[in-house]
Amino acid sequence: MNAQFIVDGLIAGSMIGLGAIGVTLTYAILRFANFAHGEFIAWGAYLALAVVAAVPFGMVPIGPFSFGWMLPIAAIAAALLTGGLAILIDWLLFASFRRRGSATIIMVIASFGASLALRSLLEFVFTSKPVYFTRELQIAMPLGGGLRATPDQLLMLGVTAILVIAVHLLLTRTAIGRQMRAVSENPVLARLAGVDVRRVIRTVWCLGGALAAGAGVMAGLLVQIRPYMGFDLLLPLFAAAILGGIGSVPGAILGGLLVGLCEALAVQTVGAEWRAAVGFVILTLVLLLRPQGILGKAAT
Amino acid sequence: MTAENGPRRNDGQAAAAGPASSRVAGWPGANGQGTRQNSVPALAVTDASIAFGPLRAVDRMSFQLDPGGMLGLIGPNGAGKTTMFNLIAGSLKPDSGTIAIGGVPVQSEAASRRISRGLARTFQIPRPFAGMTVLENMLTAPQGQTGERLLGNLVRLKDVRRQERAAVERAEELLEFLQLSRLAGEEARVLSGGQRKLLELGRAMMAEPQIILLDEPAAGVNPSLLDFIIDRIAAINARGITVLLIEHNMDMIKRLCGRVLVMASGRLLAEGAPQDVSRDPAVIEAYLGGAPA
Numbered sequence: 001m002n003a004q005f006i007v008d009g010l011i012a013g014s015m016i017g018l019g020a021i022g023v024t025l026t027y028a029i030l031r032f033a034n035f036a037h038g039e040f041i042a043w044g045a046y047l048a049l050a051v052v053a054a055v056p057f058g059m060v061p062i063g064p065f066s067f068g069w070m071l072p073i074a075a076i077a078a079a080l081l082t083g084g085l086a087i088l089i090d091w092l093l094f095a096s097f098r099r100r101g102s103a104t105i106i107m108v109i110a111s112f113g114a115s116l117a118l119r120s121l122l123e124f125v126f127t128s129k130p131v132y133f134t135r136e137l138q139i140a141m142p143l144g145g146g147l148r149a150t151p152d153q154l155l156m157l158g159v160t161a162i163l164v165i166a167v168h169l170l171l172t173r174t175a176i177g178r179q180m181r182a183v184s185e186n187p188v189l190a191r192l193a194g195v196d197v198r199r200v201i202r203t204v205w206c207l208g209g210a211l212a213a214g215a216g217v218m219a220g221l222l223v224q225i226r227p228y229m230g231f232d233l234l235l236p237l238f239a240a241a242i243l244g245g246i247g248s249v250p251g252a253i254l255g256g257l258l259v260g261l262c263e264a265l266a267v268q269t270v271g272a273e274w275r276a277a278v279g280f281v282i283l284t285l286v287l288l289l290r291p292q293g294i295l296g297k298a299a300t
Numbered sequence: 301m302t303a304e305n306g307p308r309r310n311d312g313q314a315a316a317a318g319p320a321s322s323r324v325a326g327w328p329g330a331n332g333q334g335t336r337q338n339s340v341p342a343l344a345v346t347d348a349s350i351a352f353g354p355l356r357a358v359d360r361m362s363f364q365l366d367p368g369g370m371l372g373l374i375g376p377n378g379a380g381k382t383t384m385f386n387l388i389a390g391s392l393k394p395d396s397g398t399i400a401i402g403g404v405p406v407q408s409e410a411a412s413r414r415i416s417r418g419l420a421r422t423f424q425i426p427r428p429f430a431g432m433t434v435l436e437n438m439l440t441a442p443q444g445q446t447g448e449r450l451l452g453n454l455v456r457l458k459d460v461r462r463q464e465r466a467a468v469e470r471a472e473e474l475l476e477f478l479q480l481s482r483l484a485g486e487e488a489r490v491l492s493g494g495q496r497k498l499l500e501l502g503r504a505m506m507a508e509p510q511i512i513l514l515d516e517p518a519a520g521v522n523p524s525l526l527d528f529i530i531d532r533i534a535a536i537n538a539r540g541i542t543v544l545l546i547e548h549n550m551d552m553i554k555r556l557c558g559r560v561l562v563m564a565s566g567r568l569l570a571e572g573a574p575q576d577v578s579r580d581p582a583v584i585e586a587y588l589g590g591a592p593a
Contacts (some may be wrong), residue, residue, distance in 0.1 A: 182440045185429045194415035203450050224321035
């Protein structure tokens with residue numbers, strides 16, 4: 001076995017973890033599994049691509065990286081736009097179901113519908129042909145112990161760490177974070193305690209969408225951009241969110257890293273064709289053995 | 301029918317409440333200002349009614365409460381007291397009648413809007429956010445903070461930090477006032493029933509209310525804690541916060557309230573000083589089962 005799977009797994013896990021944060025927050029606060037979340041990843045990548053394509057400069061590689069200064073700007077713009085898109089989808093679709101007090105299964109099915117619509121729209125506008133932020137080649141640097149990683153990969157790991165810490169601090173040290181946790185625990189009580197639940201819901205969508213865009217840009221930079229990129233990540237996203245414990249941001253990232261490592265290990269040991277099965281196996285095992293996940297709290 | 305709070309029974313008691321009841325920064329009246337500066341009632345309920353099917357849970361209730369006053373609301377189980385609270389707090393909307401806070405009609409406003417107008421409440425069965433710490437529970441209540449907005453946390457970090465520090469300081473002072481300081485870092489699920497009542501009182505106070513609705517603060521509380529709760533309510537009222545109190549414990553009512561309203565079958569049955577209404581034959585009849593409970 002080659003230890004390189006650790007680097008590969010951590011990088012894949014970072015992308016999964018960032019996406020899983022949105023899944024876990026949406027699930028904890030709105031109490032339904034949003035199957036459209038994967039599309040926010042793809043939309044984030046394409047929106048960043050659109051910004052990069054619209055500005056004919058700023059993509060000359062900086063230092064050891066494969067991209068120019070325009071990509072971080074495009075990523076921030078894509079995060080804002082994807083956050084806005086998530087709020088728009090909620091306003092157009094899920095909010096009306098909430099007002100009617102619709103059952104969870106209706107919300108889930110609606111999210112399937114939203115997922116199909118968003119993906120089809122991407123295919124319509126951008127076609128199914130894979131595209132890239134940059135075609136610069138990067139040589140992986142030796143990290144010691146036989147491990148190698150490209151500068152882009154190492155940067156993405158660092159960015160993921162910063163984003164996760166920032167979200168964790170937001171949830172634990174700020175008023176909106178506490179309100180999100182309060183709504184997650186008891187929405188009725190939170191409303192009676194003076195929490196603006198609608199604002200909390202908007203914040204969750206915005207934050208989830210923005211982080212999904214981050215994962216999309218990362219995936220686009222390290223792999224490729226295509227309309228199905230988010231859909232293909234959906235099962236690992238849910239596996240990571242449930243493995244980490246629903247509602248837990250550190251849990252989502254830990255779950256993402258574990259799923260990523262297991263996927264990379266599976267590629268090395270049983271073959272790349274089994275990679276997609278890893279998320280499903282982890283999801284099944286966690287639900288059977290520890291439904292509250294690693295960092296989640298058991299229902300009392 | 302109108303009832304204004306009479307001479308407040310707690311005036312002397314609050315002064316004698318001891319050091320812990322004296323100064324909490326930012327409280328209304330914390331600088332010794334009077335409590336009856338405004339002629340507009342803090343709370344005015346006029347002909348409020350609500351029915352659930354054939355049951356008229358609250359039937360043309362009217363009363364007023366002056367700023368800084370304390371009024372007891374008593375009555376047998378099922379009299380409509382908590383429903384009256386729900387109408388005032390905004391959990392329910394009246395079928396008819398008006399509810400005004402500081403002279404502003406609020407009967408069609410959402411509960412959260414009424415909180416921002418300075419109304420806070422506690423519940424008969426205290427409901428903390430069990431998975432959050434006692435301090436975090438307190439910090440969910442402050443209104444209008446910059447940190448409540450995602451963008452505010454990104455672009456106005458200095459304001460967020462300043463407000464956060466102020467909120468934590470105030471929460472810690474209130475926890476000390478309520479003798480919950482040692483539990484600040486514990487999850488609220490570990491609190492006893494009485495401690496949960498105190499936490500709810502603290503959370504309500506964190507919203508810096510002008511009016512506070514207390515729903516049976518003595519229910520299920522052991523006698524040793526009861527005196528402490530009475531003392532804290534008196535101290536809160538002595539700071540100029542208007543209090544409307546539902547309670548079955550007549551000793552508590554007599555110690556805190558100069559005037560009470562008695563409800564039965566959704567209607568105002570009697571009003572007056574606690575010792576007077578407790579001798580009123582109609583009230584005795586209602587409590588002993590003469591009127592439907």
